[in-house]
Amino acid sequence: MRISEKLLLAVLINLCLVATSVHGSASNTGRQPYIVYMGDVQEHGFSVEQHHNMLTDVIGDESIARESRLHSYKRSFNGFAAMLLPHEANRLMEREGVVSVFPNTKRKLVTTRSWDFLGMPLTVNRNHQSESDIIVGLLDTGVYPESPSFDDKGYGPPPSKWKGKCEVGANFTGCNNKLIGARSYSIQIKISDQSPADTEGHGTHTSSTVAGSAVNHASLYGIGRGTTRGGVPSARIAMYKVCWYWCSDIDILAAFDDVISDGVDVLSISIGGSSIRNYFNDSLAIGSFHAMKKGIFTACAAGNQGPYALTVSNVAPWIMTVGATGIDRKFRTEIRLGNGMKIYGLSLNTYAPTKQMYPLTSGTKAANYTDGYEAYFASSCYSGTMGQEKVEGKIVYCASGQGMFLGDRQDHTVKELGGVGTIIAGSELNDTAFSYVLPASRVDLKSGDQIDRYINTTKNPQAIIYKTKEVKVSAPFVASFSSRGPNYLSPRILKPDITAPGVDILAAYTKLASVTGQPYDDRFSLFNIVSGTSMACPHAAAAAAYVKSFHPNWSPAAIKSALMTTATAIKVRNRDAEFAYGSGHINPVKALNPGLVYDLQISSYIRFLCREGYNSTNLHLITGWSHLDCQKFQPARGHDGINYPTMTLPLPHPAKNFSAVFKRIVTNVGTNSSVYKATVKSPEGLSISVFPNTLAFNRVYQRKTFKVVIKGKPLRKETPFISASLEWSDSIHRVRSPIVVYKISAYRVTS
Template sequence: MPMSKIVVLFTLFHVVCLHSGIMLGNADGGGARKPYIVYMGELPEDRSSASLSGIHHTLLSDVIGDEIIAKNSKIHSYGRSFNGFVARLLPHEAELLSGKEGIVSVFPSKKRKLLTTRSWDFIGMPVNVRRNLQSESNIIIGLLDTGVWPDSPSFNDEGFGPPPAKWNGKCVKGVNFTGCNNKLIGAQPFDLANSVPQNETTPLDTDGHGTHTASTAAGISVKHASLYGIAKGTARGGAPSARIASYKVCWGSGCEDMDILAAYDAAIADGVDVVSVSLGGITLNYLEDSVAIGSFHAMEKGILTVCAGGNSGPYLWTVQNVAPWILTVAASSIDRKFVTDVKLGNGKMLTGTSLNTFSPKKRLYPLINGARARNTSSSVTGNYSACDYETLLASKVKGKIVYCQGSGGNVVVDALGAIGTIMSDDTFEDTMFINDDPLSYVSTKDGLKIDKYINSTRSPQGVIYKSRTTKTTAPFVASFSSRGPQDLSHHILKRYENRQIQHNIRNFNGLPSCFGSAAYVKSFRPKWSPAAIKSALMTTAKAMKGTPLGAELSSGSGNVNPTAALHPGLIYDIDTEAYISFLCKEGYNNSAISLITGNKKYNCANVPRGKGDDGLNYPSVYMQLKKNQTDISAVFYRTVTNVGDRKTVYKAKVESPKGLSITVIPDILKFDENNEKKAFKVSLRGRFLDNETWYLSGSLEWSDSKHNVRSPILVYRETNN
């Protein structure tokens, strides 16, 4: 499958998202209208498309004051799974609309960016893992991403029967798209902004991100898979018998909010069981966030949304997709590492990182650095040591391996005819790169050795070897993975080339692994709610050691263990009513919640908000203090449901750090029936003992003779970091 010619980030692709406004004159002949999403909540009882479209047009006409402009302004009406529309508006028109009866929120449609074979073995799902094949084949996973590459062997439908009867979706034809089958049952492009010419609109994935996510989550087993001989093995998804429905919402210019909502509107009505959204953006008010809105209505229909937490680590306050009804995923390592050795003409061997698929044809090649290849023209102002654009002469670079300080020089030297690049940068220790020519990243220290060698001889030489696979300590959270806390709800802990290639490599478990795991659990527990599946995955996860930047703020509940999640023992369930209670507690008004729920008489004053500080039955306990606060005092109430043995007794085991006392009452839970519920409370008391400490990390684990149900406990004190 075609990949980008420039460097590809092998952990999760990044796409630069540029806003492309659409111009439409206002009634006075001036100004630029921009797309605004008008969210109106639950579908009304009369939900015919003609009726909804008429209501939407009337609202637009009232605020714009011109029938023709109102008609031309509307881009799309949502109406299959929730109510709303998107239209090109002026700011004052958007403000007028927001005050109209029946409107929950009005917000600009913004661009979002993308976030993204050994991994399944590493997390305990070997090829022969027990499966419920009949049920798994009835699971439909929906992916909001860059589209799909239908010719991938991961989507071969040999042995598959027709799509499940519940499937209501479609397969849209498009440029170079060969169509769907009984494995890849749906593919639809969404481009309401017309960011590409209409005759080029296609469900085809030309980026690779969507195909990677789909194949990792639900691709069939493909034996002898490798990337030019590297990482040989069987490529497979977490739920290989599940069906795939692709919703292309990301194009060259990014992923538009209005397309994301259109895809959600379709996916929910189409009959998908789990939704993957590997997209991110600025954390917003829940009712002005396309992913939060779409995933809420999915949750109402029993559909779990799995989202990436972001690629803005290792900094705090960077986690995205934080709504509590979403399963938010961080990026963590597996126990595999790719190393790319470099040998100098003096015999010295250095170890770098990259994914170099080329085997050298000669023992050594000419080697040069930026200083020796420098363009001495007086008009050149860049850094030649870093191989900046126009700082090097092609005549000195062509046919040689070039050493560049820092990152990015490979793009320049490739264009000048170099046969390979060595770069030095200490910030890429957990990132894998692929390039059109041999490439290796070495440490800054080793880069100095290379520079010294080049400057010590008249004819320096070197060679970059093909990458090899080694074992490494795992798991650990990738440095680029976004960290908490998040600033919307302070009681919710969120963590989380031009050559044709058929198999790609990601060295970090992230969204696809959790997404596939959720589908795997769903195949055995089809009646479980989204919150129940989320709870099972969280409470059975393998705890990870904290990093210098915040323990559970980076690793959350830990590394997913899908086979253990089939039998969690206890679950923390949350229904729609509880989420509404949560929104009431968060300050959303009665009118907005009435529209969201479809209950015109909804009153937050009558909604039970829970007895604890957070008011939500979440599978973790999180408390956030202001910067100068030292004393800790809080009570959290939780209810667990027994999904294990009928007669069983669980005992509480608490781990607490110095300065924090954790008390569980009662600390013994006795169950006599399956699906029986028991309530308990967790009391936190203590204080931060010094000014340098900014988090206290502990845990609660309920154990019987078979199950260990673990919840992280974190007290965070705001910091300037």
């Protein structure tokens, strides 16, 4: 069984973590890394001595306590990371002043045409001076500063508010007036060549998508040729490298601690969320909460576990959770068989053929054995199951992968055996193109059967795989891989919030990694085409920065509301609907003038957290508010307790009649004098009333309250989900809010 060098290294590091302590000390053997979160740094102040004393008290040995402490968070919130035994973690949880104690987890990382598709051409209206003062921070894999996307020609010095740093190190010589900051974090594992340099490509891709400078004639070996640029190309970039072979909670919180004090305005985080059912046991939720308190907008990727329900991550209401959509192009790769048949698959094939035809075989015919498990796995071209003499010089057809060998790539296997190309059958991810280490194309199962039949009925089967071409398609569409709701943690909050382009996105890349990131690949490019909610997230972050450049005093919630209520609804023909796309497809230009916004202050989030069952003591520590009493913040019975731009009603008893009241407050950010009327769209059997149904404003920033009353009869057995909407309009603005009613039992989620 073959395993990639990176995967092997990651496994070895994991084994070392289990077998040894932080600095190889026997006194720490058996301990695991935990995070002790103590809330707002202003509440009790910060003291390393305090952290040390707490550890000494629960461990009982001062020297072990000193060795066990990994890091203290001190700039923006209070807490520390330490190597602990489970019973010591439990004792710390009982200490006064501690909000939560949770084990460190390792998280996974989850763009030319996309900005034109979003209605933001190079000539779009911009507030260049304000935009150049915006600092976008990213928590990611680092950055490749030599990329032309980070050219600082024409840029002045960084904004005076910038308090961050630029670290130098291996493969990283420094920053400039575009890329103004770069830090790296590896607290638990000491890396000899640690630096902010991007050896993966992910961070370079996402940061250039947000704010990369315009680069003409960019492409991946001629594929997707055009001008790459970020959504806010005048903005500054600050990279916080927290991801190596994984992204550690300890490092994520350390980066947040710096981000909040460094002067960052908008954060883009394309990292998978935690499945822990508590916001304050989640490093991304904790960090983004403190960022929100400082006025920093945070966008996070929704995850790549679609199309399955209950897979959406990063669901805290103070985060904008971003799903992925496709734009109006796909990359199609033609296959021609020896009998003249043409078949089209998806891939990013940069290789042009050098012959008219190549011999064609299948994994089954190239198998070392003709029966048993080996033959079964050989049909999918699994490593070690095929003979080199049967593969060398041929294109190999590989049946649909068995899905049980994580890390094994069919193209790698074929190349190792001297094959010249591969055709891979599979129905999954049929809207996404991938790069392979040799000429390849992924076809659907029906086409795969045709190819297999041709191979088995032809004496000398042949085929050719052509270089990938771009084709136009209808868009937007929700990517099959994009994670879906409902929200497992807070079922009354619709997640994802919004979708943005995340399929086949061309953006900057690093030359410290090959195109596929694999050692079998000898292609290195300044640009690459990648898919994922990781690519969608920086689109949303850039849209937020674009809105902020025109409205610098708007809160993160106001910007988020503007983006959500002006989004375009996407037509989906299944029960996913809003659970797939939230409020819809992002429209940055329209969001500049939303008319009304659903703003949220810290008190709104406290009300929400009280409703979710968090106690006054912990919320007091988190916020720094004195005499906080959740009883005063509890919403009235039937209310959802938060001024969110969407309204979601989970039904614990779908066989009963149901009703609910949503209380909302909108703020006028349009014209001084305006009258908005409510329009409701709902299916038969669902009654929605709005009180009042007319809102009259006579000044900007005036606030108005209204209620939405929902009543309905039991949902039919075949109807797990109902979609409706409320739209406020003054004939100029259209402020749309999705309304979702669903059966909890249909999604196996508890309220």
